[in-house]
Amino acid sequence: MNCMMTEKHKSIIAVLLGNFFFGTSVIAVKHITPIFIAPLALTSIRIAVCALLFWVIYFFRPVKTSISGKDYLRLLFCAIMGITCNQTFSIRGMSLTSPIHASLLVLTTPIVVSILAAIFLKERLTNLKILGLSLGITGGALLILSRDSSNTLAKQETIGDLFIILGAFSYASYLVTIKPLILKYSAMHILQWVFLFGGMISVPLGWNSFRLVQWSEFDGLSWFCLVYVVLGATFLAYLLMNYSVSKLGAGITASFIYLQPFFATVASMILLHEQLTFSKILSATIIMIGVFVTNYKTKSSVIDKRKPILLL
Numbered sequence: 001m002n003c004m005m006t007e008k009h010k011s012i013i014a015v016l017l018g019n020f021f022f023g024t025s026v027i028a029v030k031h032i033t034p035i036f037i038a039p040l041a042l043t044s045i046r047i048a049v050c051a052l053l054f055w056v057i058y059f060f061r062p063v064k065t066s067i068s069g070k071d072y073l074r075l076l077f078c079a080i081m082g083i084t085c086n087q088t089f090s091i092r093g094m095s096l097t098s099p100i101h102a103s104l105l106v107l108t109t110p111i112v113v114s115i116l117a118a119i120f121l122k123e124r125l126t127n128l129k130i131l132g133l134s135l136g137i138t139g140g141a142l143l144i145l146s147r148d149s150s151n152t153l154a155k156q157e158t159i160g161d162l163f164i165i166l167g168a169f170s171y172a173s174y175l176v177t178i179k180p181l182i183l184k185y186s187a188m189h190i191l192q193w194v195f196l197f198g199g200m201i202s203v204p205l206g207w208n209s210f211r212l213v214q215w216s217e218f219d220g221l222s223w224f225c226l227v228y229v230v231l232g233a234t235f236l237a238y239l240l241m242n243y244s245v246s247k248l249g250a251g252i253t254a255s256f257i258y259l260q261p262f263f264a265t266v267a268s269m270i271l272l273h274e275q276l277t278f279s280k281i282l283s284a285t286i287i288m289i290g291v292f293v294t295n296y297k298t299k300s301s302v303i304d305k306r307k308p309i310l311l312l
Contacts, residue, residue: 029042030094030099094160103265
């Protein structure tokens with residue numbers, strides 16, 4: 001028996017690890033924000049460090065295809081939506097809402113992509129897609145409205161849910177806008193530029209919050225969470241996902257997004273003792289069915305299946 005691990009096995013492990021990092025990063029964010037570090041400061045650190053690391057890779061493995069001058073403006077817009085706005089809204093939302101809610105609401109991204117693609121790319125909305133969109137929106141609304149609105153903490157978590165949805169909308173806008181570029185350039189080179197532009201915007205926005213961070217108050221676990229979010233759930237996760245798509249394809253890799261809520265839920269129940277209520281299970285089921293139906297038998301209408309998906 002051949003015990004050598006095949007490329008397919010390596011790719012599956014890569015996509016599992018990537019989604020594990022994405023899903024469980026909510027726990028790490030929840031631990032350090034806003035007690036140890038403000039969301040804006042964490043966002044600026046995350047983007048700046050990853051931009052630096054991605055460009056270090058470029059210097060060791062330069063890309064032969066240079067960016068056309070007319071594409072820089074599109075890259076800038078993509079950086080604003082997909083990096084600055086997405087990260088700012090998402091981190092802020094994670095700091096306020098529960099990890100389970102955050103991970104489930106991130107699943108609305110493919111649904112928003114379908115809506116924006118229909119509006120701006122004139123993609124046809126079939127009856128099946130409309131059904132999927134309706135289910136996804138219903139599940140998200142049920143998840144948000146299932147809380148007791150008279151509870152102060154519930155109100156704060158609801159605001160966090162809305163930030164997560166804004167982050168999903170920002171990232172969906174990025175995916176729709178980036179389409180012409182991912183057909184021309186490698187995903188890694190796009191990552192290098194959008195993180196660079198995103199860092200140029202996010203660092204000034206988070207500078208005041210960064211200056212107020214009391215680094216002496218960080219304990220071992222807090223430092224681990226910070227490194228986990230910046231290196232694990234961003235830099236390594238992107239590399240793992242890009243590797244997976246290069247071997248498995250974008251469609252198969254995208255299907256693993258359903259594991260993010262699973263990882264987040266299990267970790268939340270173990271580490272934060274969060275309860276898995278019936279309303280959360282029902283909402284999760286409706287959202288997942290909606291995402292599945294929306295993308296059923298499609299060949300990646302927004303992203304070419306040969307190209308890596310840039311997940312956040």
